[in-house]
Amino acid sequence: MTSDITRIGAGGPPADGLGARPAGYETMDDHELLRLHVAGNPDTFGILVKRHRDRMWAVAIRTLGEPEEAADALQEAFISAFRRADSFRGDAKVTTWLHRIVVNACLDRIRRRQVRAADPLPEDEDRAAELAGPAKDDPAEVRERRLDVLNALKQINSDQRSALVLVDMEGYSIEEAAAILGCAPGTVKSRCARGRARLLPLLRHWQTTRGGSDVPAKTAAESVGTE
Amino acid sequence: MTDSGLPTSEHLEHLDTDTIADLIENLLPAPEAHRAREHVKACPDCQQTYDALVQLTEDLADEGRADIPMPTDIAEHLDAVIVSESVLRSSTVGVHSLVQLREEPRRHLPKLVLAAAGVIVIAAVGVGVVVSTADHSNEGAAGINPTLPAGEVPSMTTDQVGPNAQKWLENSNGPVLHGSSDEIQCARVFAAGRPGSELRLVQPAKVDGKRATVIGLPGGSPQDIQLSVVTGCSGSGGVATPFYDTTVTLRNR
Numbered sequence: 001m002t003s004d005i006t007r008i009g010a011g012g013p014p015a016d017g018l019g020a021r022p023a024g025y026e027t028m029d030d031h032e033l034l035r036l037h038v039a040g041n042p043d044t045f046g047i048l049v050k051r052h053r054d055r056m057w058a059v060a061i062r063t064l065g066e067p068e069e070a071a072d073a074l075q076e077a078f079i080s081a082f083r084r085a086d087s088f089r090g091d092a093k094v095t096t097w098l099h100r101i102v103v104n105a106c107l108d109r110i111r112r113r114q115v116r117a118a119d120p121l122p123e124d125e126d127r128a129a130e131l132a133g134p135a136k137d138d139p140a141e142v143r144e145r146r147l148d149v150l151n152a153l154k155q156i157n158s159d160q161r162s163a164l165v166l167v168d169m170e171g172y173s174i175e176e177a178a179a180i181l182g183c184a185p186g187t188v189k190s191r192c193a194r195g196r197a198r199l200l201p202l203l204r205h206w207q208t209t210r211g212g213s214d215v216p217a218k219t220a221a222e223s224v225g226t227e
Numbered sequence: 228m229t230d231s232g233l234p235t236s237e238h239l240e241h242l243d244t245d246t247i248a249d250l251i252e253n254l255l256p257a258p259e260a261h262r263a264r265e266h267v268k269a270c271p272d273c274q275q276t277y278d279a280l281v282q283l284t285e286d287l288a289d290e291g292r293a294d295i296p297m298p299t300d301i302a303e304h305l306d307a308v309i310v311s312e313s314v315l316r317s318s319t320v321g322v323h324s325l326v327q328l329r330e331e332p333r334r335h336l337p338k339l340v341l342a343a344a345g346v347i348v349i350a351a352v353g354v355g356v357v358v359s360t361a362d363h364s365n366e367g368a369a370g371i372n373p374t375l376p377a378g379e380v381p382s383m384t385t386d387q388v389g390p391n392a393q394k395w396l397e398n399s400n401g402p403v404l405h406g407s408s409d410e411i412q413c414a415r416v417f418a419a420g421r422p423g424s425e426l427r428l429v430q431p432a433k434v435d436g437k438r439a440t441v442i443g444l445p446g447g448s449p450q451d452i453q454l455s456v457v458t459g460c461s462g463s464g465g466v467a468t469p470f471y472d473t474t475v476t477l478r479n480r
């Protein structure tokens with residue numbers, strides 16, 4: 001023990017949230033970390049979480065729109081993954097498995113939200129800016145674009161949003177998305193098509209560099225969602 | 228799906244965006260799809276909307292490949308939740324063997340469970356994770372003391388703050404956040420004004436007879452924890468006033 005207060009802050013903050021870890025874990029692959037977790041290791045699941053949380057956060061915040069909801073969904077998902085890690089099949093990718101658990105946790109929340117009645121997503125500008133991540137992490141135009149997408153996604157209905165996030169953004173096939181969403185492939189296609197039609201006027205300024213700005217927005221604005 | 232968006236004459240009325248989006252997804256019945264395709268070919272405006280929709284799908288895919296950094300407060304909370312899951316799991320395993328553990332502490336449980344054996348009660352409360360650690364310096368084999376209440380406020384002198392904090396933290400794999408949500412919140416506010424602002428330790432204590440809170444923050448290196456003993460955090464809406472500082476070096480980090 002020392003009392004060397006002057007040293008504080010001199011060495012900068014520790015590398016990550018919980019300080020240094022026993023050496024070696026960071027270099028292990030996902031399978032190995034998960035295997036050690038199942039075997040009782042108390043540290044390796046936390047490393048998996050750190051490794052993939054930004055990816056999973058992207059999925060959750062795009063699907064749910066609200067940071068509080070997304071944080072709750074992710075927490076549920078990671079705890080669920082922690083507890084049923086022994087059900088992981090070794091031939092899959094750990095990220096695919098985690099991803100699926102996160103998606104399901106998000107969809108569960110949407111279903112519960114729908115049961116509670118149609119509640120429009122509240123606008124919160126301050127929180128919205130924060131969603132683009134710490135300013136130091138990415139260039140301004142990347143953050144701006146990210147925010148544009150998040151804000152636009154919030155404005156379309158949650159069925160269309162879930163389908164679009166799964167298919168267009170996360171790269172699931174129509175069939176996979178249909179299985180996850182529990183609906184027919186045709187319904188997924190229709191939700192994606194209508195979702196894109198809704199998003200287009202909201203994100204049209206993205207395409208100005210490609211000369212798409214002078215298309216009349218009237219046709220899109222007039223087409224109100226019917227499925 | 229209705230026919231309302233379709234033109235009776237190609238140039239009298241544009242296709243609506245839904246119809247064009249459906250056309251791209253092959254959702255239109257064949258005759259309708261044929262007419263729509265013909266219109267798009269002949270109409271620069273609708274062609275542009277068509278192209279823009281195709282481009283949008285590609286843009287969404289690009290954007291979808293990018294991660295989004297999780298906000299720091301949410302990440303810290305998630306870390307704490309996972310740590311508490313881990314500790315809970317370890318202590319659950321340990322409970323089965325308490326009796327054997329006392330008799331033959333080294334034989335029945337793996338080392339990692341022994342490391343966590345001092346941890347008795349874990350509960351996620353509000354924004355923080357409460358991890359109650361037993362002070363097992365005077366206990367028997369394996370240092371198990373299952374009777375220590377979660378809300379205990381240990382007494383110590385300022386000289387003992389460092390060694391005690393070191394012991395609490397070395398018994399845990401992560402932050403030890405103990406006390407009411409008000410007390411943890413007060414510590415958070417205190418931490419926010421400090422160089423390393425991530426809470427590593429919040430422990431209610433009686434220090435030199437005063438009701439105080441021991442707050443641990445990251446020090447200059449990953450194994451160093453900067454400790455501040457403050458008063459004022461035990462009530463609700465309190466403001467921390469530090470009266471003792473020290474730094475400890477954790478041996479197991």
Ligand SMILES: [Zn+2]
Nearest residue numbers: 241242270273
């Ligand atoms: Zn047209």
